[in-house]
Amino acid sequence: MIKILIVYLSLLSSLAVSGQTATNAILFKISGNGLKSPSYILGTFHLMRGETVCSIPEFEKIYKAIPQVCFETDMNRNPSSTAMGEEVQPPQAKPMYKLTPQEILLPADSTYDKIIGAEKAAEVDTVMKTVFPMYVSNMRPTYAAIILQMMYSMQMLGITQENMQKGFTPIDYYVHAQAVSDGKSVEMLEPFAVQDSILKKMKMQKSASKKQTLAEEMNSLSDFCHTYSSKVQLINKLKKLYAEGRGEDIMLELQNNQYASGLTSGLFDVNKRNAEWMKKIPQMIKKKPTLIVVGLAHLLKNKDAEGIVANLKSLGYKVEPIK
Numbered sequence: 001m002i003k004i005l006i007v008y009l010s011l012l013s014s015l016a017v018s019g020q021t022a023t024n025a026i027l028f029k030i031s032g033n034g035l036k037s038p039s040y041i042l043g044t045f046h047l048m049r050g051e052t053v054c055s056i057p058e059f060e061k062i063y064k065a066i067p068q069v070c071f072e073t074d075m076n077r078n079p080s081s082t083a084m085g086e087e088v089q090p091p092q093a094k095p096m097y098k099l100t101p102q103e104i105l106l107p108a109d110s111t112y113d114k115i116i117g118a119e120k121a122a123e124v125d126t127v128m129k130t131v132f133p134m135y136v137s138n139m140r141p142t143y144a145a146i147i148l149q150m151m152y153s154m155q156m157l158g159i160t161q162e163n164m165q166k167g168f169t170p171i172d173y174y175v176h177a178q179a180v181s182d183g184k185s186v187e188m189l190e191p192f193a194v195q196d197s198i199l200k201k202m203k204m205q206k207s208a209s210k211k212q213t214l215a216e217e218m219n220s221l222s223d224f225c226h227t228y229s230s231k232v233q234l235i236n237k238l239k240k241l242y243a244e245g246r247g248e249d250i251m252l253e254l255q256n257n258q259y260a261s262g263l264t265s266g267l268f269d270v271n272k273r274n275a276e277w278m279k280k281i282p283q284m285i286k287k288k289p290t291l292i293v294v295g296l297a298h299l300l301k302n303k304d305a306e307g308i309v310a311n312l313k314s315l316g317y318k319v320e321p322i323k
Helices: 002-016 050-055 059-065 112-116 118-131 141-157 171-181 192-207 214-243 247-256 270-287 308-314
Strands: 027-031 039-044 068-071 185-188 290-295 318-321
Touching: 039 171, 039 308, 050 059, 050 171, 050 214, 068 171, 112 118, 112 214, 118 141, 118 214, 141 214, 171 185, 171 290, 214 247, 270 290, 270 308, 308 318
Parallel strands: 039 290, 068 185, 068 290
Antiparallel strands: 027 039, 027 318
């Protein structure tokens, strides 16, 4: 009986720490394999504000002591030109021309009720009025979808009325600005042309979609409204996981959660890019202790790649999570 109880307690204990694996972190120390001084690697997440790094355990201490910081690409380029993905960019102020009623409103003989049914129409009406009180029930679906996408982007990036003027700076650009200001040596793992080509691929995929009928536009808006709350809940969960330093759990959510579509669209050729980076990283950290700052999906195992942490371990480095 005592043996059974011990086994039972052991099982409970293993379940309790199952979320605390050696890769369930966002910041890692790289040592061993002949390194005279350790280097570090941080996984970033494009939904988090740059200031988030200040709350990562040991980050400020590590940053102050490290002489060199390395990023994915040329950080002097405009953030809006990177492969973050257009759908997670902060809303940008653009010159607006005055829209006509015909561009904003449906024709008098068309209604959501008639085309997609009363139930879907009611849900669209409810969600749109919740996120945008100025919404009217005969708004064109294309125009309504633009508004809903903008509000969703603001939710993703944590942009509110209070901090809107401040804008949004991703973690990598935040750290880069600080590194330049502090006179640290700055390196990159790939030329900007690589990420520029990724952005072009993404734009080509979007432009390749066929023109929708009015009914298809309404159904697309209806689908977005139907999943809006769940998408926002996922965003809040991912941010919480990042704040807790649970990188592996973030990757699991991004790969397995049905509402994660669009949150990892910048991960084209991740395995190929990692392989190229691994040709540079060992030489770089051998020459000088370095803080490497890359997207979390490059760092940890996902459906496309084993991840840089695993790659470094396979070369004989000791890679330890910092929590």
